Amino acid sequence: MADTPQTTGADLIPVASYARTSQDTPQRDARGVRNQHRINERTVRAHGCVVVATYTDNARNATKDDRDRPGFDHLLTDLHRGHAFTAGPLRGVVAVADDRLYRRPEDFIRFMAALTSEPGRVYVDRDGLRDPYSKGGLLRGAESLQGAIAEGQTRSRRVQDWHWSRAMDGLPHSGPRPFGWLEDRTTLHPVESVLVRTAIEDRIAGKPVGVIAGEWSALGITGTRGGSPSPQTVTQIITAPRVCGFRASRGVLLADPEAGEPIVGMWQVIVTPDRWRAACATFSAGNLYMHRGPLSPRLTGRTTGPKYLASGFLRCGGELEAGVSCRRSLGGSRSSRSSRSPYNYICNGAAGRGCGRCAISGPLVEEAIERLLFPADGQGKVSLPESIRLRWQSGEMGFDEKRKVIASVFSCLEIRPGKKGRAAWDHSRVVPVWKWADRVPAEPAV
Structure with missing residues (x-):
C-alpha cells in the first residue's frame, strides 16, 4: 500500500475533525479549538477531503492519565462503528498536529486501533494525507509520540521547578486567591480572615465543622470560586498551613535546607503556628489539607475516585420555584433499608x-442507563458497537471503562422526583441529556 493514499476524480473523503487545547483562553470563549477546526477545514479542502463531523476537547490535558477526554473517546467510538450518527461514514481523521490527538503511548495505540479498524482510512494533517496502515505512516506517528512525551516531561519538570522556587522564596500560591486573603494573596481579607480565625478557635473548643459551615452559609458566605461552604471546604481552609504563614508544596511543608526551620511565606498570617497545629489535631490525618488533593502524599495505597457508577453524571430535577430546576449534582450514599437498593443517589440539601x-x-439509575445505551429493540438514540454491549453486559468491562462510555454519550442525566406510594421502579425518572445533541434526534413533544 502506498505511503500516501490518493483520491480520484471529484470524490471527497469524509473525515472527522478533532481539536483539543490544554487550557481555554481567559475569556473562556474556546477560541483555540475553533481556530483548530478552521485550520482543519482548510487542510482537508487542499487534500481532497471533507469534514463531516467535529470532535472537541476544550481545556483538556492529554498528558496526565487521570484526565478524561470525552471528545476523543467519542471519536474512537465512532471510528470503530464506522460512522458519526447521522453524518454518515467516516474514512479518516484530520488534526492540526499529532499531539492534539495523543501524548501518551496508550492513547496512540487506542487511536491507531480505532482508525485502522476498517480498511481504506486516512489520517490528514497540514503535510497531507498519511497512510496509517503502512510502516512509514506508523513510524511518523511513533516519532510524533516520542517528541510529545519528551516535550511533556520537559515542560512538567520546568513547571515543577518554577513552583518549587516560588515556594522556597516564600511567595504565595498561584491560581485562585485563597479564602481569607485579598487578590494580592498577601493582605488579609477584612471579613474572611476573621471568619477563619474564629472557626479555628471554635474547632479547637470542640465545635463540629458542619455547624461552622452552616453558620457561614447562613451569613451568605461563598468560596473564592462562588461555591457554598461545606464541612470539607471549611476543614481544608482552617487546616491549610498558609493560615499560620508556613509554605507547603505538593503536600509537604518546606524547610530551610540549612536551618531546618519551616519556610515562612511573605503574607499576613491569620493565627500562630501553635493554634494551627491545635486545630489540625482535632481532625484525622486523612481530612487535613496536607493529605488532600492529587499532589498530596497518600496515607494508604488506595487511590481516590468515585465509588458509584453514575457519580458525577446525575443532576437533580427537583423544582425550586415555578419553571426553575435545582440542577445540583446527586451524590451516592449507602442505604441499609433495602437489599434491592443498597445505595442511593441523593440531592444533598445540607448547607444550602x-x-x-x-x-x-442506585441500581435503578444504573439499570436505566444500561437501557438507554443498549435498548432491547436496538432502536436507541445512539448505536454503540456490539463489542461494547457484550463486554458491558457480560461483566467483562471494568468500572472505569463503563464510566468513560457513559461520559462519551451523555452530558448528564436529570433525575425527576419520584411519586409517593409508587413501589415499582420508574425508569422514566432518568432523563438523558445527550452529547452532540445536534446529531441526536429530539424527543417528540408530549
Whole structure:
C-alpha cells in the first residue's frame, strides 16, 4: 500500500475533525479549538477531503492519565462503528498536529486501533494525507509520540521547578486567591480572615465543622470560586498551613535546607503556628489539607475516585420555584433499608447546596442507563458497537471503562422526583441529556 493514499476524480473523503487545547483562553470563549477546526477545514479542502463531523476537547490535558477526554473517546467510538450518527461514514481523521490527538503511548495505540479498524482510512494533517496502515505512516506517528512525551516531561519538570522556587522564596500560591486573603494573596481579607480565625478557635473548643459551615452559609458566605461552604471546604481552609504563614508544596511543608526551620511565606498570617497545629489535631490525618488533593502524599495505597457508577453524571430535577430546576449534582450514599437498593443517589440539601427533595435507587439509575445505551429493540438514540454491549453486559468491562462510555454519550442525566406510594421502579425518572445533541434526534413533544 502506498505511503500516501490518493483520491480520484471529484470524490471527497469524509473525515472527522478533532481539536483539543490544554487550557481555554481567559475569556473562556474556546477560541483555540475553533481556530483548530478552521485550520482543519482548510487542510482537508487542499487534500481532497471533507469534514463531516467535529470532535472537541476544550481545556483538556492529554498528558496526565487521570484526565478524561470525552471528545476523543467519542471519536474512537465512532471510528470503530464506522460512522458519526447521522453524518454518515467516516474514512479518516484530520488534526492540526499529532499531539492534539495523543501524548501518551496508550492513547496512540487506542487511536491507531480505532482508525485502522476498517480498511481504506486516512489520517490528514497540514503535510497531507498519511497512510496509517503502512510502516512509514506508523513510524511518523511513533516519532510524533516520542517528541510529545519528551516535550511533556520537559515542560512538567520546568513547571515543577518554577513552583518549587516560588515556594522556597516564600511567595504565595498561584491560581485562585485563597479564602481569607485579598487578590494580592498577601493582605488579609477584612471579613474572611476573621471568619477563619474564629472557626479555628471554635474547632479547637470542640465545635463540629458542619455547624461552622452552616453558620457561614447562613451569613451568605461563598468560596473564592462562588461555591457554598461545606464541612470539607471549611476543614481544608482552617487546616491549610498558609493560615499560620508556613509554605507547603505538593503536600509537604518546606524547610530551610540549612536551618531546618519551616519556610515562612511573605503574607499576613491569620493565627500562630501553635493554634494551627491545635486545630489540625482535632481532625484525622486523612481530612487535613496536607493529605488532600492529587499532589498530596497518600496515607494508604488506595487511590481516590468515585465509588458509584453514575457519580458525577446525575443532576437533580427537583423544582425550586415555578419553571426553575435545582440542577445540583446527586451524590451516592449507602442505604441499609433495602437489599434491592443498597445505595442511593441523593440531592444533598445540607448547607444550602441543594433542594434535598430528590433521591433515587442506585441500581435503578444504573439499570436505566444500561437501557438507554443498549435498548432491547436496538432502536436507541445512539448505536454503540456490539463489542461494547457484550463486554458491558457480560461483566467483562471494568468500572472505569463503563464510566468513560457513559461520559462519551451523555452530558448528564436529570433525575425527576419520584411519586409517593409508587413501589415499582420508574425508569422514566432518568432523563438523558445527550452529547452532540445536534446529531441526536429530539424527543417528540408530549
